[in-house]
Amino acid sequence: MIVDLPDTTTSKISKSLVKIREEGGAVALGRVLTLVIVTSLGEEEDAIEAANDASREHPMRVIVVSTDAHDDGSTGRGARLDAQIRVGGDAGASEVIVLRAYGAAASDQEGLVTGLLLSDAPVVVWWPGAAPDDVSASDLGRIATRRITDSSNQENPKEALLKRAASYKPGDTDFAWTRLTLWRAQLAAVLDQPPYLPVTAIDVSGASDSPSTLLLAAWLRHQLKVPVAYGTLSRAANGSSGIHGVVLTRENGPIELVRDIPNVARLSQPKQPTHDLALPRRNLRDCLAEELRRLDPDDLYGEVISQGLAELLETNDSAGDPV
Incomplete structure (x- = not known):
C-alpha cells in the first residue's frame, strides 16, 4: 500500500502512520533499527529496493530524505515537504517513508527525520551517492550509530577515500x-x-x-x-x-x-x-x-x-x- 501526502508536515506523517497501523494492521513491532537514506530527488528507487530486500533479514523503518542537491535552502524558494508512506508488499518487511523536501525545508535534514525515528532503536544513515566530506559531523551523521557511504559512486573515488580517511570516526564504513x-x-x-x-x-x-x-x-x-x-x-x-x-x-x-x-x-x-x-x-x-x-x-x-x-x-x- 502506498499513501501520498503532498505538502505535508512531520506531524501529519506521524499521524498517518498511526492511522495506517490501526486500520491495516501494519505495526512497528520487531523493527530493529531505523535506516535513513539520503539521496537526490529522482534517485531514490534503487536504494529503496535494496533496503526492501535487506529488510527481510533486518526488519526496520526506512526514512528516505530526498532533496535537490543544488538547492541549499538559501535561494528563497518556498519551503515544501511532500511525503509518501509505503507499507506491506511495497515495503518488504519494513515501512518506508519517503520525504521529498524542497527549498528551505531541505536545509534541516535532522529536523525532518527526528519525529519519525523509532524510539530506543539504533539509527543507520546511508548516502548511496554524494556524501558530506565529514559524514560524522553532518546533521544526520551526528545522530547515527553507523554511517555508510559508497566511494565508487563519487566522481573521483580515490579522492573520496582520502576524505573518508581524513574524517574517519568509529561507526563510519564504505x-x-x-x-x-x-x-x-x-x-x-x-x-x-x-x-x-x-x-x-x-x-x-x-x-x-x-x-x-x-x-x-x-x-x-x-x-x-x-x-x-x-x-x-x-x-x-x-x-x-x-x-x-x-x-x-x-x-x-x-x-x-x-x-x-x-x-x-x-x-x-x-x-x-x-x-x-x-x-x-x-x-x-x-x-x-x-x-x-x-x-x-x-x-x-x-x-x-x-x-x-x-x-x-x-x-x-x-x-x-x-x-
Missing part, C-alpha cells in the same frame, strides 16, 4: 570496503593452509575507478607488512570495473587469484591444481544487509582507512608506482 568481503575471505583461507611460508611481495591490480581495489591493497599492506605494488587497468581489460587480481609471492612460488572474466576468478598455487571460484561483484542488497548485521564500529575498516591507506600511498608514491 561499500567499497564491504565489496571486499569475498576477496578477503578467499585470500585469508589460502594463507591459512600449509606450507605457511611468509609472503614477500604482493601485486594488486584493478580498474582505475575501483576504490575497492585500493582498499584491498591497503588491507594487504597493513595486515602482512610487506610491499604492495598497485596497478590500474582499463575497464575493458577484464570486462569489469572492479578488482582484477592479486598475486602473493612466497619462496615456493606465487599464489594468484585473478578474475579475468566477470564473476569468476581463477586460483592457482604452486604444486596444486588450478581452481575456478565464484567471485561476483556484490550488489547493493548484499552490501547493505552485511553492514546492518553489525551496529558496532568496524575496527578493521577503521585501521585500513586511517592507517593502511596512508601506508600504501606513501610507499607507492615514494617508489613512483601508479596509484
Whole structure:
C-alpha cells in the first residue's frame, strides 16, 4: 500500500502512520533499527529496493530524505515537504517513508527525520551517492550509530577515500570496503593452509575507478607488512570495473587469484591444481544487509582507512608506482 501526502508536515506523517497501523494492521513491532537514506530527488528507487530486500533479514523503518542537491535552502524558494508512506508488499518487511523536501525545508535534514525515528532503536544513515566530506559531523551523521557511504559512486573515488580517511570516526564504513568481503575471505583461507611460508611481495591490480581495489591493497599492506605494488587497468581489460587480481609471492612460488572474466576468478598455487571460484561483484542488497548485521564500529575498516591507506600511498608514491 502506498499513501501520498503532498505538502505535508512531520506531524501529519506521524499521524498517518498511526492511522495506517490501526486500520491495516501494519505495526512497528520487531523493527530493529531505523535506516535513513539520503539521496537526490529522482534517485531514490534503487536504494529503496535494496533496503526492501535487506529488510527481510533486518526488519526496520526506512526514512528516505530526498532533496535537490543544488538547492541549499538559501535561494528563497518556498519551503515544501511532500511525503509518501509505503507499507506491506511495497515495503518488504519494513515501512518506508519517503520525504521529498524542497527549498528551505531541505536545509534541516535532522529536523525532518527526528519525529519519525523509532524510539530506543539504533539509527543507520546511508548516502548511496554524494556524501558530506565529514559524514560524522553532518546533521544526520551526528545522530547515527553507523554511517555508510559508497566511494565508487563519487566522481573521483580515490579522492573520496582520502576524505573518508581524513574524517574517519568509529561507526563510519564504505561499500567499497564491504565489496571486499569475498576477496578477503578467499585470500585469508589460502594463507591459512600449509606450507605457511611468509609472503614477500604482493601485486594488486584493478580498474582505475575501483576504490575497492585500493582498499584491498591497503588491507594487504597493513595486515602482512610487506610491499604492495598497485596497478590500474582499463575497464575493458577484464570486462569489469572492479578488482582484477592479486598475486602473493612466497619462496615456493606465487599464489594468484585473478578474475579475468566477470564473476569468476581463477586460483592457482604452486604444486596444486588450478581452481575456478565464484567471485561476483556484490550488489547493493548484499552490501547493505552485511553492514546492518553489525551496529558496532568496524575496527578493521577503521585501521585500513586511517592507517593502511596512508601506508600504501606513501610507499607507492615514494617508489613512483601508479596509484
